[in-house]
Amino acid sequence: MALAACGESPAAPAGGGPDSLTVLPRSLSPGEQRAVRGGSHFAFDLLKAVDQGARGNVLLSPLSVSFALGLTMNGSAGTTQAQMQQVLGWGAAPRAEINAAYRDLMTLLPQLDSGNVTVQIANGIWVRRPNVPDTGFVSDARVFFGAPVQSLATPSLMYDSVNAWGARATRNMIPRVLEGTPSDDLMMVLGNTVYFAGTWRERFDPARTAPRPFTLENGTVVPVPMMSRVGGAPTVYLGGADRLPPLVATELPYGNSAYSMLVLMPMVGSAGDVVQRLDTALYGQISRAVATGETRGEVVLPKFTLTASRALSSALSAMGMSRAFSDQAEFPRLFPSVATKIGFVQHAVAVTVEERGTRAAAVTAVGIVPVSMPAGVVVNRPFIFLIRERLTGAILFAGVVRDPRPPQ
Structure with missing residues (x-):
């Protein structure tokens, strides 16, 4: 969406100031153009979903959410991948094109007007030992998203590491993105940060x-x-x-x-x-x-300062990617031998608008957990039992239990 705005920038206003940028330093690739269009579509859909029925302020970084989910989507397949691509605005684009567009946007956005505006984008992955992620997924995450992988012993250490990383990347605008006690089955967290600092072209006194x-x-x-x-x-x-x-x-x-x-x-x-x-x-x-x-x-x-922290799982499910949060989720490229799903998407944002300019930051964390085990069997009603030899089918004993209490 930021790139779309670049092409619409007005000429320099009267009164001086820096030179006005009216064109991009290079033409956008077809993949980047798709990323801009799809990113804008996703931004408005996400804003609508979160703002629906809201009575207070709403604050989001669609770019941060898109990067975090794009990184996660790299481990998906089948219907899960198709739903995620559709919601994120990628349609049926091939994985290679999507990865290249994320990589190129990470490179291009910070370069635009770097003397006056700071834009920093970072990604990371945290894995709970002894789980080992798929090597192909790890390679793509590093090459296209610049995402290092850290292996930690407990979910609490993973939370602490993600929070410390997010605070550093946002210059402490987001001191914590993950609150509370993590679930014991947390296997992976995938994170993104976006930091923005820009001075007004014409400052306020x-x-x-x-x-x-x-x-x-x-x-x-x-x-x-x-x-x-x-x-x-x-x-x-x-x-x-x-x-x-x-x-x-x-x-x-x-x-x-x-x-x-x-x-x-x-x-x-x-x-x-x-x-x-x-x-x-x-x-x-x-x-x-x-x-x-x-x-x-x-x-x-x-002149205002806003902060927000919200779970996005419900909004994203309503937008069309419910399978990623269900026990039918398909993420075969995350862990080779464990079926997993998205357990949470937590998003924290802060923005300060003042006379000099604007500072804004966001951290998005996606938690990966194993799919739920089938519900246990609780035999709490009258039942029939058969003691049998399985291979021949011979029934040795049969019974109906209507009251299992010991005889008096």
Whole structure:
């Protein structure tokens, strides 16, 4: 999705600042183009699934979730792989193309506007001893995802290692992604981190930040610290005659404009109404409109910090990849001799928006457990028994037990 935005970046606003990046340093490969389209599709579907019925703030990193699940999908096969590819926006693309696109995005995204914007993506795998993952899966994870493999003795040590790794990779914005006590059957954790730090192309003056009214969706007006600056931002008014309720769309670029924050504010209705209408076609329409929008004279934006931690298993199952979480899951490339499934997908995110710019970080952890053993047999009703010789079928004893209590 970030790459799609790069091609829509507006020209440099009046008032100076760094040079505006208007084209990518190279053409995207067909696989990367598919990754951008599919990634946007996945982002909106995930946002809809998580925001459905939500009353509070919602915060996600679709890119982090996609990388973590893409790494996990590399161990899948059959219906499980087909469902995961469909949900992640890959369709029927071959595994080699998907892996190459993830690898190339990991290389390209941090290079765009590296002097003004920091983007860091990392992946990792933690395995519980004495389990040994499939060598082909490990090789692909290292080559295409840069994911090292650590072997640890207990699930608790795995949790501790994942949390420490995530804290380092996010510069302590996400101190912990995995909370509580891990299940005893945890065999593997696959993780991804995304870290973003960008300075506004036109920064806000801290001296202008002051409380201003903010209207909540229930109509209550509350004071909120608001940043403001002159210098404008491309802004358009959309909706009414099309599928959207009337809304204001504005874009605030970072650095050389390769990265930006696109803000959509409905004038009537709720933000959730807009979320449920968003898709890749509408996103493209809004992006094109904003790119040619009129530059307004003042920008006023709340100064805020958000954090969120949520389990995504239910949302992902509802989106169409339920098999990966079931006892019918097919992950033959994770462990050669053990049938496994996804036990959890835990996602933690943090973002800080202030006068200088934006810092955001995410950690996604995918836990792998063995499929459930068949339910044990509890003989707690009257029953028949036959004592037999199995090969011939000869029955030596037969009985019906209706009351197994010892005789008085």
